[in-house]
Amino acid sequence: MADTRDIELTVNGESRSATVETRTSLGDFLRQALGLTGTHLGCEHGVCGACTVLVDGEAVRSCLMLAVQAKGREVTTVEGLSNPDGTLHPLQDAFWRNHGLQCGFCTPGMLTSLAAFLEENPDPSEREVREAISGNICRCTGYQGIVDAALDAAKTMREG
Amino acid sequence: MKPAPFTYHDPTSAAEAVALLGAHEDAKLLAGGQSLMPMLNMRFVVADHVIDLNGVEGLAGINNTGDALEIGAMTRQRDLMRDPAVAAKAPIMPEALEWVGHFQTRNRGTIGGSLCHLDPAAELPCLMAAYDAVLTVEGPDGAREVPFTEWPLAYMIPNLGPDELLTKVTVPTWAGGHGYGFSEFARRHGDFAIVAVAALLEIDGGNISRAAISVGGADVKPIRLEEAESALAGQAAGPDAFKAAGEVARQIDAMSDTYVTSAYRQRLAATLVERALDKAAQRAGGSA
Incomplete structure (x- = not known):
């Protein structure tokens, strides 16, 4: 019989409760139980970074955390980055303007990682941006558009 | 999957x-x-x-005792990088932790997890070897202390019984103003090291009074270059002494794998030892 637990957590500001199988990753839980399919699972062993979400404001791999471990925590997914009225987060807007995505698979992890990074480092150098996304693999863009977007968004966010 | x-x-x-x-x-x-x-x-x-272990009370946290840092096994790598006591007493730790995975993995990854997983190329075991850290392990019969030299038993196998738990890592700190340098070569930033070197130096009036050099990634466990450390003691801190230490590193037993030969690891070790010592000497508070 499957080992399950009841959990309560906050996802994108909303309180959620569910019964989860304990071996379910946070990423699978967000997609399958909550229908938040913005979070993408790529490699499922912590290398590609696509599944990155924020847990209590810190960027983590949702494939390397169990859903049961998110009990009582505050989770933000890519769906939670934009404003409630649908206007884009400055990073999302900058990705759009700077051609920061092609196929879009890596994008949710890029956005959540960079959101956490810019929170701590609002005025990064290009090198720092490249290091920040060194754990996020993009096979389309060659990263240039992503780096440009991150620097552009940082500027917008600094100027408020 | x-x-x-x-x-x-x-x-x-x-x-x-x-x-x-x-x-x-x-x-x-x-x-x-x-x-x-x-x-x-x-x-x-x-x-x-x-x-x-994430809900176990008392396993995370950093305590500065004055001559050592007592680090709970569940302390996150990210918290070590942000801790003012660690930055002041053991500044090589935040420098080396920059090389551990990526910031997203350091938000979850712990010092104890890395030391128990004991990947030969991991940075934290290399650092703990340089410091002669002492590991506290709890089992059914109470706690015991394991010096780092006795911690790795074999490839990825720590000195930890099946019913034992690593609870604490004690890192003896060096004198204020000591020099430190961490150098690593990996194929991409955040990958495991092909070779990594941690160097600590105390310099008194331009002469080296104490040295520790640890090489990670080269063999199944970190290698302390004791011969080079004792040869450095008493010498003027400078390129000649550091080159000689590098030559000792070139003689280490190093692994070969699909990508990298043993000879290449030995060459890297020689170069990285020189670089780490040079960086350490420049940062030492003495008259180096």
Whole structure:
């Protein structure tokens, strides 16, 4: 019989409760139980970074955390980055303007990682941006558009 | 790519975790999960029981005793990088931690998890070797202390019984103003090191009074260059002495793998030892 637990957590500001199988990753839980399919699972062993979400404001791999471990925590997914009225987060807007995505698979992890990074480092150098996304693999863009977007968004966010 | 079914346990005390280890065969301890979770996902590891340490009281935190840093095994790598006492007393630690995975994995990854996983190319075991850290392990009969030299038993096998738990790492700190340097070569930033070197120096009036050099990634466990350390003592801190230390590093036993030959690792070790010592000398508060 499957080992399950009841959990309560906050996802994108909303309180959620569910019964989860304990071996379910946070990423699978967000997609399958909550229908938040913005979070993408790529490699499922912590290398590609696509599944990155924020847990209590810190960027983590949702494939390397169990859903049961998110009990009582505050989770933000890519769906939670934009404003409630649908206007884009400055990073999302900058990705759009700077051609920061092609196929879009890596994008949710890029956005959540960079959101956490810019929170701590609002005025990064290009090198720092490249290091920040060194754990996020993009096979389309060659990263240039992503780096440009991150620097552009940082500027917008600094100027408020 | 999903873990095989297991029974999940979330103890709240170290004693409870040890009791669970004793009560269940085929149990794995889950710390930050940045190595165990991939292995569970890929089913390289199939465990009947997973004991989650994230809710155990008192396993995380940093205590500065004045001559040592006592670091709880569940202290996150990111917290070590942000801690003012660590930055002041052991500044090589934040420098080396920059090389550990990526910031997203350091948010979860712990010092104890890395030391128990004991990947030969991991940065934290290399650092703990340089410091002669002491590891506190708790088991059913109480606690015991293990000096780092006795910690790695074999490739990825720590000196830890099946019903024991690593609880604390004691890092003896060096004199204020000591020099430090961490140098690494990896194929990409955040990858495991092909070779990494940690160097610590105390310099008094331009002469080296104390040195520690540890090489990671070259062999199944970190190598301390004791011969080079004693040769450095008393010498003027400068390129000649550092080059000689590099030549000692060139003689180490080094692994070959699919990508990198043993000879290449030896060459890298020689170069990185020189660089790490040079960096350490420049940072030493003496008249180097």
